Amino acid sequence: QVQLEESGPGLVKPSQTLSLTCTVSGGSISGGAYYWSWIRQPAGKGLEWIGRISSSGGTEYNPSLKSRVTISIDASDNQFSLTLHSVTAADTAVYFCARDQDRNSGSFPYTNWFDPWGQGTLVTVSS
């Protein structure tokens, strides 16, 4: 079964760049019609979708973060990555990666859901 694991620095200074990688195991990141998403959760708060990338490299981002976010994919290493520029304390959160499955059928409205998720990694923005 597919498993995901986030990795990257746990501490980033304000105004600098946050970079995280998600390693996929148990399946190919290029296999199947999946997207690969990043989602974050500040302590004690709800979930916020950051964006996603398809296996062919197409991206979609949350409009509220779009100007600062880049998601990329490395099929050779079975990984995808998140880059968030100009971070502030408000970007402190647990960051999750997840496999993003969609349904694109003429009979139903487009939709997507997340399964499975990585265990999450805490990123703190502080000097």
Add this chain to the structure above:
Amino acid sequence: SYVLTQPPSVSVAPGKTATITCGGDHIGGKSVHWYQQKPAQAPVLVIYCDSDRPSGIPERFSGSNSGNTATLTITSVAAGDEADYYCQVWDGDFDHVEFGGGTKLTVL
């Protein structure tokens, strides 16, 4: 953006039925997905496409969606069901994902 409204908390006695709602404008026209998140753990998908259960999720978990409200129902609630529950949709107007604010389920 599309707003999803969940009650902050729901309490239920063991063995009873818990109902968690997710409100949104004409949400019945969208597909709703539900996640369970226990403390210090990643969310787990429990219902997708309104009422489908992933493999491994007990039949006690069910979902429905109509009008302006989607509902997650958990029957025969046990202490292990205590968690935060989030609903999620795809906002087709802005091409992005929206989550509800989450509901904390307490088993009395």
